[in-house]
Amino acid sequence: MSTYRVEMVNRDGQVLVVSAEQSILAAAEAAGIALPFGCRYGVCITCAARLIAGKVEHSRTVALKPEQLAADFVLLCVAHLRSDSRLQVGLESQWELYRNPWRPTI
Amino acid sequence: MTQTHTPCCGPGYASPEAAMRADSEKLLYTTALYVGSDVQAPDYLATVDVDPQSPAYSRVIHRLPMPYLGDELHHFGWNACSSCHGDPGRSRRFLILPGIRSSRIYIVDTEEARAPRLHKVLEPEEIKAKTNLTAPHTVHCLADGQVMISMLGDGEGQGPGGFLLLDERFEIAGRWENQADGMRFNYDFWYQPRHNVMVSSEWGAPRTFYPGFDLADVAAGRYGRRIHFWDWQQRALVQSVDLGEEGLIPLELRFLHNPESTRGFVAAALSSNLWHWSRQNGDWQIQKVVDVPAVEVEGWPIPVPSLITDQLISMDDRYLYFSNWLHGDLRQYDIGDPLHPKLTGQVWCGGLLGKSGQVQGHTLRGGPQMLQLSLDGKRLYVTNSLFSTWDNQFYPDLNAAGSYLLQIDCDTERGGLAINADFYVDFGKEPEGPARAHEMRYPGGDCTSDIWI
Numbered sequence: 259m260s261t262y263r264v265e266m267v268n269r270d271g272q273v274l275v276v277s278a279e280q281s282i283l284a285a286a287e288a289a290g291i292a293l294p295f296g297c298r299y300g301v302c303i304t305c306a307a308r309l310i311a312g313k314v315e316h317s318r319t320v321a322l323k324p325e326q327l328a329a330d331f332v333l334l335c336v337a338h339l340r341s342d343s344r345l346q347v348g349l350e351s352q353w354e355l356y357r358n359p360w361r362p363t364i
Numbered sequence: 365m366t367q368t369h370t371p372c373c374g375p376g377y378a379s380p381e382a383a384m385r386a387d388s389e390k391l392l393y394t395t396a397l398y399v400g401s402d403v404q405a406p407d408y409l410a411t412v413d414v415d416p417q418s419p420a421y422s423r424v425i426h427r428l429p430m431p432y433l434g435d436e437l438h439h440f441g442w443n444a445c446s447s448c449h450g451d452p453g454r455s456r457r458f459l460i461l462p463g464i465r466s467s468r469i470y471i472v473d474t475e476e477a478r479a480p481r482l483h484k485v486l487e488p489e490e491i492k493a494k495t496n497l498t499a500p501h502t503v504h505c506l507a508d509g510q511v512m513i514s515m516l517g518d519g520e521g522q523g524p525g526g527f528l529l530l531d532e533r534f535e536i537a538g539r540w541e542n543q544a545d546g547m548r549f550n551y552d553f554w555y556q557p558r559h560n561v562m563v564s565s566e567w568g569a570p571r572t573f574y575p576g577f578d579l580a581d582v583a584a585g586r587y588g589r590r591i592h593f594w595d596w597q598q599r600a601l602v603q604s605v606d607l608g609e610e611g612l613i614p615l616e617l618r619f620l621h622n623p624e625s626t627r628g629f630v631a632a633a634l635s636s637n638l639w640h641w642s643r644q645n646g647d648w649q650i651q652k653v654v655d656v657p658a659v660e661v662e663g664w665p666i667p668v669p670s671l672i673t674d675q676l677i678s679m680d681d682r683y684l685y686f687s688n689w690l691h692g693d694l695r696q697y698d699i700g701d702p703l704h705p706k707l708t709g710q711v712w713c714g715g716l717l718g719k720s721g722q723v724q725g726h727t728l729r730g731g732p733q734m735l736q737l738s739l740d741g742k743r744l745y746v747t748n749s750l751f752s753t754w755d756n757q758f759y760p761d762l763n764a765a766g767s768y769l770l771q772i773d774c775d776t777e778r779g780g781l782a783i784n785a786d787f788y789v790d791f792g793k794e795p796e797g798p799a800r801a802h803e804m805r806y807p808g809g810d811c812t813s814d815i816w817i
Contacts, residue, residue: 292404295434296465296752297498301521302574303753304400304434304465320521321575349402349756349763356756359579360661360668360690360716 262339266291266347267310276339282307282314283334293334293347300336307334308351312343326355375456376446376809379816380621383446383739384679389806390415391477392736392745394769395437396427396791396799399465400752401763403797406430407437409461410801411478412769412789414745422771422787424794426479430470435463436752439803441503441511443471443534446814447557448507456809458483460511460530462500465574465752467491469500469513471534477807484534492519494536497528499570502552507817512540516550516570523569525550543600549588555596556619557817559626559643562594565614576753582634587613591630591641593648605650610635616674620681623816627702629653631672631686638672638686640702654697654705656688659717668716673750674734676811678741683708683776687732689750690758691715694732696774696781708779711772714748716758724788728768730759736804737774737811744772744781749800766798767791 260278265271269291276285283305286293296304301320309330318336319327331354334347345351357363377383392412398405411426430437443458459472459480467488474480491497497515505511509532516525524547527540549566556562566588567573572581581587589611593603607614612634619628626643630650638654658667670688677684677699684697684705692715697705712720714728722728730748737744747769748762749755755762769789773782792798805813 292433294400294402294404296399296436297521297570297574298434298466299521301571302465303576320571323578349400352756353760356576356753356760358758359577360664360666362664 263342264312264339265344267344268346268348268350278338278340280338281335282337282339282345286334294349295335298335300333303333303352303355305334306331306352306355307348308346310344310346312339313341314338314343315340329354331355372452374448374451374454375444376449376814378449380679380681383809383814384741386739386808388740389738389808390418391807392804393459393480393806394747394804395440395461395802396794397437397749397752397802398796398799399434399436400756401798401800403799404433405796406433407435407463409437409459409472409480411480414771416786422789424789428472428480428482430463431482431485432466432468434466435468436465437461437802438464438751439502440805442505442805442813443511444505445809447505447817454509456807458534459805460503460513460534462503462513464499464501467498467500474807486534486536491528491536495526495528495539497526497539499525500528504553504555504815507557510537514550514553514564516567521569521571521574523549527553541599541601546601546604547592548590551588551615552617554617554619554628555815556623556626557596557815558623560596561626562596563617563619563628563641564592564594565617565630566590567613567615573751574753576757582612587634589614589632591650603648605648607632607639607650610637610652611639614639616676618675618677618812620677621679622681625681629675629677629684631675633671633673634669636670636672636688638675638684638705651703653703656691659691661716676735676737678737678776679739679811680741683741683774685735685737685744687735687746688715689731689733691717692720692731694746694772694781696779698779709775709781711781711783713746713770713783723768723770723783723785726768726788726790729765730755730762730767734803736806739808739810741776742774744774745804746770746772747801747804749802752800755800762800764798765792766794767801769801769804
């Protein structure tokens with residue numbers, strides 16, 4: 259079974275070792291790292307993170323729109339590593355996903 | 365203490381008139397959230413002291429954290445209400461507290477009213493396996509010991525969802541509805557047993573509203589605009605009314621408290637208007653009775669809707685209150701002439717229009733949202749969080765500031781609203797970090813929980 263390393267760049271560079279079968283969220287929980295989550299099946303964005311480098315399989319993602327996928331957002335509850343990777347995690351990685359449609363884009 | 369159980373009777377009150385004569389509320393429960401914030405802690409049920417004579421007045425006096433992260437506690441309800449008043453064997457003791465994002469359902473025991481404790485947990489896997497339902501929302505007890513919960517999605521987060529039944533031991537009893545043809549989405553519901561009717565409204569599918577609000581989803585028809593009238597005994601949808609482009613996202617539904625009445629009101633959040641329904645010659649008629657115009661904000665490309673996200677009716681059926689979450693005002697209407705509600709009070713509690721002041725030195729962030737009214741109609745409570753992802757879109761500063769819980773004094777003689785300057789619950793100062801407060805209930809019943817059979 260392959261395992262990969264993921265570095266959480268905004269968690270003091272903490273490194274997590276994740277098997278290919280495990281979601282990144284489940285691996286973080288098993289390691290005692292508290293990351294945000296909600297639905298746990300890819301339809302909400304509470305666990306969204308930004309892939310800075312590396313390869314992730316996340317075909318079960320429902321909640322991300324094409325432009326958000328293109329901006330390298332991943333949902334950790336349904337994301338599996340396919341290479342060593344680097345992620346920005348937590349709410350501070352997510353603000354680009356939250357836009358008030360009435361307010362002009364700055 | 366508010367009377368919840370007497371030797372002669374079951375929970376609640378014999379009538380709305382009797383409820384209005386109950387003692388004033390002394391405790392208030394509200395759900396408080398960390399989901400969607402940068403605090404990784406479980407959501408909790410807060411007990412707030414609302415007794416002006418108490419040294420702890422206007423403070424959180426107890427917190428019951430849930431055993432899991434990520435639930436998004438939202439709405440909640442009782443195991444029994446005035447619908448069981450005639451049964452001395454029942455009591456209003458257990459709160460049913462769903463997590464709308466996790467689809468987990470908690471049962472909380474309030475035997476010790478100030479310090480509720482966790483009684484039971486229904487896991488989302490079991491609910492999905494037995495009913496293929498997710499995203500629990502409104503809770504009402506039925507008059508037979510069962511509890512019914514509107515469920516907004518299926519196991520894949522798609523609409524239309526359905527209705528979950530729990531039995532007296534809070535075990536999953538199955539789905540309530542027998543026939544739901546024509547229902548596209550689900551949200552709130554209320555029933556009026558003397559008229560054998562249940563009415564339900566439409567938000568959207570969880571996979572649409574969970575990630576946040578997108579105008580493209582409205583354009584694609586992925587948000588609701590229908591009101592459904594059900595045969596309560598047959599559990600069948602009998603009439604659906606399409607409110608059209610003027611009735612987008614109908615949310616909270618309230619029948620008048622008078623159990624003889626077929627009148628009720630629903631607010632369409634996005635269209636920002638209020639609709640009245642009643643039964644005429646066997647048919648349900650619905651018409652728009654209040655419009656809140658969108659407002660131009662300088663430099664913004666399109667006018668901003670008020671977004672009516674909650675509404676409720678005073679126990680004497682005289683006043684209706686609603687909150688404009690984006691504009692920031694909270695309104696009182698005299699509904700003595702229900703087809704022509706008259707604006708009698710308005711107060712600003714935050715909002716995007718910048719018209720709000722401060723309370724006890726606190727800038728009011730977010731906008732007025734969930735409402736609860738005292739049984740005597742004089743004290744209106746309001747919190748400012750809507751839904752974690754939507755909060756983050758429209759009021760990102762709630763993340764660091766946390767919620768307010770305010771109390772508004774209602775003039776029930778001449779009409780009028782004023783913020784009570786002696787009351788401010790600051791959820792920004794909670795021990796685990798800033799939290800967001802949502803729905804509120806009192807131990808003795810309130811203006812959105814009780815139904816008379």
